[in-house]
Amino acid sequence: MKLSNIALFTVLFFSTFLVVKAQEKQILFSVEDTPVYASEFKRVYKKNLELVKDENQKDVDNYLDLFIKYKLKIAEAKQLGLDKKPAYLREFEGYKKQLSTNFLSNNQVTEALVKEAYERLKYEVNARHILVRIDENAPESQVKLAEDEINKLRDRVITEGYDAVKSIHNGRTLFAEELGFFTAFKMVYNFETAAYQTAIGEWSQPFRTRFGFHIVNVLDKRENRGTVTVAHIMLTNNNEDKAQDAEQQITEIYKRIKQGESFEALAKQFSQDKSSSSNGGKLNPFSSGQLSSPIFEEQAFSLETIGQISEPFKSKYGFHIVKLLDRKTIDTYQNMEAEIKAQVKKDSRSSVISESRYNNLLSKYNVTVNNKDLDYFSSILNNQYYKRIWQAPKTLDSTKVLFTLGDTSYKYSDFAKYLENSQRKRQAQLPFNQLVSVHYRSFLEAKLIKYQEENLEFENEEYANILNEYRDGLLLFDLMETKIWNAAREDSLGLKNYFEANKQNYYFDKKLDVVIASSANKKDIKTVAKLLEQNKDIAQIKNQLNTEDEVNVSFIVDKVTLNHQALPSNFKAQQGVSKLFKHNNAYSVVKVNSIIPKQQKTFEEAKGKVISDFQELKEKQWLENLSKTYKVTINQDVLKQVKKDLN
Secondary structure (H helix, E strand, O other), X not given: OOHHHHHHHHHXXXXXXXXXXXXHOOEEEEEOOEEEEHHHHHHHHHHHOOOOOOHHHHOHHHHHHHHHHHHHHHHHHHHOOHHHOHHHHHHHHHHHHHHHOOOOOOHHHHHHHHHHHHHHHOEEEEEEEEEEEOOOOOOHHHHHHHHHHHHHHHHHHHHHOHHHHHHHOOOOOEEEEEEEEEOOOOOOHHHHHHHHHOOOOOEOOOEEEOOEEEEEEEEEEEEOXXXXXXXXXXXXXXXXXXXXXXXXXXXXXXXXXXXXXXXXXXXXXXXXXXXXXXXXXXXXOEEOOOOOOHHHHHHHHHOOOOOOEOOXXXXXXXXXXXXXEEEEOOOOHHHHHHHHHHHHHHOOOHHHHHHHHHHHHHHHOOOOOOHHHHHHHHHHOOHHHOOOOOOOOOOOOOOOEEEEEOOEEEEHHHHHHHHHHHOOOOOXXXXXXXXXXXXXXXXXXXXXXXXXXXHHHHHOHHHHHHHXXXXXXXXXXXXXXXXXXXXXXXXXXXXXXXXXXXXXXXXXXXEEEEEEEEXXXXXXXXXXXXHHHOOOOHHHHHHHHOOOOOOOXXXXXXXXXXXXXOOOOOOOOOOEEOOOEEEOOEEEEEEEEEEEOOEEOOHHHHHHHHHHHHHHHHHHHHXXXXXXXXXXXXXXXXXXXXXXXXX
8 A cells, every 4th residue: 555545544534533523522402501412312312213113203303302301301300409319329329330240240251151151051961969068168177077078978979879878868967969950050150060071970079169068970961952832722720610610621622623623723712821812822932941830841842743732731820732833952152142141140150250350350450469468467366356346456557558449548447447347247267367368358359349330430431321321210210200190199189180071081891791602613603503592501502512522612601892802803792693703713603692881980990091191191281391491402403414324
């Protein structure tokens, strides 16, 4: 490249860079004297674009109107001093601390742990273990005894076999347990690691967890069962009086499926799982251990071929029939990464991340641990510490500096005070040098993390943006609660007047007291229609058309609205037996015993909806007043550029 081209490239690059940086500080509009920058508006617009279902709100002008109203509310909240309330400040600080954890981890260590977990999730391990239980903070003498004991047990189990040793189990200090199959995240990290690294048929070397010393024997390893997608028909058994009816009905439905009727059509007609019935009973995919019903899970995983249907079975939720729609092996790393990362941060693996973070902070802020300082504090401790009456000696050099973070120096007196406070807690009687080391680590780590958290807003732009959004969102919630929600709920006279003026909006929908019969056979439904016209009861009709081995017709007896799943959208409500119709791939007939007309709700019956509507009206009126109270100035040139950028 010629020098002239390099010079031209440099000029263009920095010109573009300066334009972008200048745009970040362009004021799109101001509320009184408070500027709102174009960069903030564009970032929020883009972030929320996919969440907005109303197409009108995707229009930049309409979204700007909403954003201005949002900023007017924030201005009002600050004017009222809501950002100074102790409750607000406490909640904000709590969120700030919670949010910061997502930005303060060591990403390289986290990524390595996530990848390792994914590889382990591909397999399930069947294992058993022997544990010598010991307190996490036990003194070295007890640790040594426990370590000797687990080594002896390992020698013995290898020589004599597990069956000869399992009698040591007492459920208190010694354990010998069969664990069954498990995968990543089901055990503490150290235990999981030993299990995955031990060959089938082998006993691991002794290792320690927070429970004590273990050895683990791996019996088998198998591939993860992956995920299944199933559809189900469910009849609830919440009412004990109707449990027998539900069991009989699920058996009838199963017979109809075996007779060749559509599983999906029967799910639409009868399944009481409202979240899936309209979709033919289809559920979201799930993996081992994901459901709260092991019975349902095992039935689903026992199905081997696509389209296979289980026999009726009972879970704690009711009676089910399950159809296998799809089976998949474990998902790709890309699709599972976010989920695994969240688990890693909750799991005992987090201690690995914490250790890495601590060491990184020591390096980042140039802090070193001086063993002479620790030796000094070990020398001034005595047995009064464990009696909780220890005090730092008066000879302590309180001005001597332990370490410095930014503009703050932490002195001998600070750590001495920390030790005095720590003796209030019950703790194992460790040797003084060990105790000082543990507490100094906690003291130093807490100060490092606090310093990093306090400066994170200035070091990380993404964190600053999220924090600012929450800050404003919390203010907005308090403001709406004070000005609109509580005010509307407590204005009893205003609510009743609003109800009286809008009574036509509050009513119970028309209902039908019905018998709905359905069958795959048109001829059978014709017979049912005739019998219903003759006022035959359901038991008589079932006896005539159904047999013990074959169910030709099923019934729903209930009070339903016109949008009930078993009725077609064009169903005409009139008393008597309807014409035959085909719906959800079945033939049906309806006997309407009576029509319960649309009824006006009383104030008490409509109160919840009245409050919501009244709040909406008050908010609209309030926003009109805010727009008159606070001057809003829009920079049209900047708005024009923003529209160009967003479009």
